[in-house]
Amino acid sequence: MDVVNAGVLGCGTISDAYLSAGDRFDAYEITACADLDTERAEQAADEYGVTAMAPEEMLADPDIEIVINLTPPSVHEATCTQALEAGNHVYVEKPLASTVAGARSILDVAEREGLLVGSAPDTFLGAGLQTCRQVIDDGLIGEPVGATAIWTSPGHEVWHPNPDLYYQEGGGPLFDMGPYYVTALVSLLGPATRVTGSVTRASDERTITSEPRDGETIDVEVPTHESGIVDFAGGATANLLTSFDVQGSTFPMPAFELYGTEGTLALPDPNHFEGPVRVQKRGEREFEEVELTHEYTAGRGAGVADLAAAVRTDWSHRTSGDLAAHVLDVLAGIRESSETGEHLSFDADLDRPEPLPGAWPAEY
Template structure:
């Protein structure tokens, strides 16, 4: 396949992971990088290749077909709209936006122009999660009944060099980590039908423990512990908790329960990990073999590569804007439910993305 020209807007912390992984996908031709701080784009270009250019130059370049939006979450929709207006396909870091109605505008704008919209996370395409998906699809669980999904830690101010945005509008554990968990659950179980959520009053100040801002105080604007339940269209109910307020816990990241047994799915922030199953009546867990690709490292350009290949093959891409919009609506519903004390019905209902194993590995394209 002819490589697809890629431009990147945003050269912060996550860009290194994307650029390193992109080297494994010949379908991706990284042509230009841009950042509000030109020196950041120049540094990434020197490290990984490509040319540092302005946003305007990237959007005007006819050789660039997809623009990868790695700006901060609060800028995802505005930058995405600029990309679409310039006639480019857009692929965003997660979440698609920090407000469902704004993200809907982006989705509608892309559809109106016949352009593709994609979004992280793409970890659900990793070999371990695709193996879990194949196991569920084969019927080994029986009828899905429910599950659990937990991400809980003391907070990102322990390690991130500039953690303030995690505690401002658009941050918090649900918008930061929820996309990984909810996206993988939709991959496994299908779309969400309704949500019930609760959240206690957060601590209003956090102290940074990492350099270079160690000792500085962050004013907290968002919930930092969110819990509740998701009911899927197939009837399964998953208990969920996302927190920056938990010192330690013993919950596994993802478990799926069915009438015939229980499945442990690895951390959806990663592409690999151990998948295990315990059938009804068994006394121990058995490993589920993971033979599918992308289970052996950080492939954080996989969704972008799939979208590029989909453009060339004229087929749907998997880490789609439709999926990301659904996940954002679900995440926002936790807050709405907590505020109103009521279930929140989910309007969007995307189909499950196609299994990745149906195609040749994208690193061979």
Template sequence: MAETVKAGIIGCGNISPAYFAAAKKLELLEIVSCADLIGQKAEDKAEENGVKAVSVQELLADPEIGIVINLTTPQAHAEVNLQALHAGKHVHCEKPFAITREDGQKVLALAQEKGLLTGCAPDTFLGGGLQTCRKLVDDGWIGKPVAGTAFMCCPGHESWHPNPGFYYLRGGGPMLDMGPYYLTALVNLLGPVKRVAAIAGRKANERLATSEEASGQVLPVEVNTHAAGTLEFRNGAIITLVMSFDVWKHGNHPIELHGTSGSLRIPDPNCFDGEVSVFRAGMDDWETVPLSHGYTDNMRSIGAADMAYAIQSGRPNRCSGEMAYHILDVMLAFDESSETGQHIDIASTCEQPAPLPLDLPAGKLDE
């Protein structure tokens, strides 16, 4: 086995336990330290996971750290990414990659200048559910993909999240919060997006938090909370996508993909597992397909581990900054299309990430 790449986490909030837990199951990636602007949060996570609690400055200055895992809030992603790159670290961040194209471009440019890798969540498309779907599409089970639907609809986060306010500020909303899961799953299956046509809006300019920790707080809403649109992919597929915090309940499947010879039901892209089913000509109904790949637990950190493999081998990392920037470009196009009443051509592009090999031993990402 190649030498372990050591990583440090900046941002010890709600998602960090999943990163700490998954990293312990993955070869080549070792989380050795963590930092947070609220020092007690870092102390708590360090004690729970047997790592060092340090300041952000100490983490960035540590020559042992090869990868910074940036789990800060969306508004800070680009700033922390830039700090990590200036410190000579590769950086993998939570989604979204940035909240403006300008900031995303700055991160990519600095990484290229310094010869460093950038990466971004979600890495759920590397889980067994979505990798099984990728194999089915690649192997031609549904023929040439021509159409599809994707739905993420819920009433918002104020009823359960301890700090829901940032979900409704610039950089939040259903598109930038949940859109990365759905769009990354689709780019993994279909390749990059060509253009977008959309309408977006919001049901209110304020929301009332009812979660135990934030109960009674009035939450300003700066972003659209319902977006509906159509994406044309460069391979010709046309996908209808709805992202909403304005829906109490719905019965739509998370993602369906329809091809020239069959249809595919794709599981929730916010998960690593899920049921995969196929319908082809001559069948009476959908048939469940056994998962072809592993990594069906909550394996957040798998994208950072894949970056460690990329550092060691020189191959591209699957959760690349270039793909994350393309996803950001597409997401921002929804509001722009709604405001202008026009199709928005997507200027960016990216490589479709390589599928995972079959029969990988636990903990490995390359054969």
């Protein structure tokens, strides 16, 4: 298929992961980058051999078909809308938007313009979670019954040079790390139908301890310790805990398991593309590692390749905007449930993403 040209909008910390993936895939090529901070865009362009542009210039460039939107979550709705209305397909970092209404608005604009939206996380396309999908589909652990997903930390201010956005609208541990776990679970179990949750915030301010802003205080606008229960259409239920308020834990991080009628599946870190994948079957005392059934372990950019293939061919788009919007429904539902004290139910109008060929992306 013809290569799809892509441009990166937003040259912050995460942009390195995408720009460094430019030569990893045959489906697309990153040719440009843009940022409101001109100097930052020029530095990224020099490092990765692409063209630095102003944001409006890149959106209007007829040679660029996909905008990789790496702006802060609080402006995802506005920036995705601008890119779509300029005629670009969009692949956006997670979460799709900071609100459910914002996510739906993005998808409505895409439908109106006849364009595609893809969204991170794309880690479920990796060999680790695709192997887990094969384990479940082959019935090695029987029928799925439940799952546990735990991710905790002291907060991003201990390592990130500019942690502000993690404590602003669209941030918090659930919106930051929850997409990895919920996306993985939906890809394995199918859509969710009901959530309940309880969330809290330990303080209204955080003190940065990372360089170069060590000692600076930032405001906290979102919950920082968030737990939920997610029910899936197939009957399984999952416990989810994400936190920026845990100084240490005896749990291995992350703790991610799926329980079936005939065994337990120990899932790999959904923030990565590789394994290990381990299974303990009924009657056995130890977990055994499962050989990976898929090949891709290289890192970010897989979702852009997935979108590019869908742009050019009849490829089944797995990292779709519909999937990302459903995941956001779940995450926002946990917070809403905490506020209302009630379960939140929604229609499960979503199919599980199709499993990938084992050799992907070599085939595209």
